[in-house]
Amino acid sequence: MREIPPRRRRARLVRSLMRSKLALIGLVIIILASATALAAPLLAPSDPARVAVAERLHPPMWQEGGAADHILGTDSLGRDILSRMIYGARVSLLVGCVSVLLAGLIGVSLGLVAGYVGGWPDTVLMRIADIQMAFPFILLAITLMAVLGSSLGNIIFTLAITGWVQYARMVRGQVLSLREKEFVDAARCVGVPRFRIMWRHVLPNTVSPIIVLASFGVSAAIIAEAGLSFLGLGVPLSVPSWGAMLSQAREVQSKAWWPAVFPGLAITATVFGINVVGDWLRDVLDPHLRID
């Protein structure tokens, strides 16, 4: 394999990004969503928790009866939908990123050890992985949340616990083939300690597929969080989240369309953005996994 200098590699990434319009759109969506989440208190036109029963179910401003003080209208308790969506971005992105970070950390470390050490730790870990893969993911998450109770911490924990397996499996597979490569042999021959070989020589070679998996992991976690909150098993009702907004919108679905449409649009756009960037990353970083 020819070594490409980092600077040229970066230039190549940027060029390929400019060529892929879809990935560029995705990146813009991700940046917008992150900026919204970070600057929520500055952007939100009103307090997302402010209940005003007199203003309940006001339509969006461009519809008859709508007004500029509630651009996207109000929900069944008179809360401003746009403000709740802006704050909801915080929950979605926080849960998505932190849970994937944790799942990746657990999965990559265990996969690395299982693949490199082999023997009984490998057998035990892979059997646990088999058992966990036997559960439909949402089913396991629902069960855990039902027992643990709804809170931001619990949902991150649940998604991390249900998500680590795919990282572990992938890293283990990579390590098994890397272990036999000459450069690992060479390191072993000159007496590099086992841990250092794993850390310095094996792990860096598994980074590309990890990044690809993680990007799809974030969008899966965002959908899962919204789904659990939709079922009332996610974040507490007091926290504005996209999934919970949809669930509350169902109660008034025959009277008003807007409480159900806008939060769903936010979820779909965010997930779309992350997915197309993930597709692009896979094409660029990992030619073996290329879809076409």
Added chain:
Amino acid sequence: MVTYIVRRLLQGILVLFGISFVSFGAMFLSGDPTSLMINETWTQDQIDEFRHRMGFDRPWPVQYADFLSNAVRGDFGTSLRTSEPAFDLVIERMPATLQLTAAAMLFATVGAIPLGIISAVKRNTLPDYLSMSFAILGQAIPLFWLGILMIQLFGLQLKWFPISGRGTIKHLVMPAIALGTFSLAANARLIRSSLLEAMGQAYVVTARSKGLAERVVVIRHALRNALIPVVIIVGLQLGSLLGGAIITETIFAWPGVGRLTVNSIYNRDFPVVQAAVTLLAAIFVVTNIGVDILCAYLDPRIRLEAD
């Protein structure tokens, strides 16, 4: 082949043990399972009596052994709400869930084949871009939002389909589409890439060079081989479909196991939750073994490696 099947079945039994342990152990994650099932109005005596009646005052290995030996016989205790056997409650609703899942799977597979073929054959033209945009969008829309949108548009506005319940074919249409769209999108992309790969193979070039019509080349020669990975993925999708059915059933008030599970969670009726979780996971395990055996049958390399 026999060795492979036996080994796969033994693995499956091990996994079933694991599943029973997880659905048993989940209740203990909160510390005391009793606290999950009671409400604040109970006196200490009532709580103690309940704990004793449920057997929660025994050491947990004893409880697990008991749970396991009962579960094998289809006994998951009785519902805390209705006092009916939990297993029966779940089994009663299983046909509804299986019907919904099967319909979604059918929609996802049958819908994906033309989309995938058009995309691959007309690569980098408008039809390809359209069907792949649809596929990328289909993977981004959460099924609960799709369900809500369909209820708004086709249920409440146009009144084409009933918005809840089960009965006629019309009841099945919206839930099956909501549940199946994600898989349809994934399948369409997979068929496209798999077909593109097959079209580059030597046997396709041969078929073409002997003057076969393009339609015959695509359908008889390329598509047949391209569908093997699709068969595998469709089998594996059952897990996410069963999971998705839980949410779909809640949106459309579909009287299946998923809705029962969610309602039992709201009611803290844990024997029913345990029965439902165990049975759904068991169905998934059994289908996975079936898919693996089918793969080994289709692809000799897999079974030879195992022998």
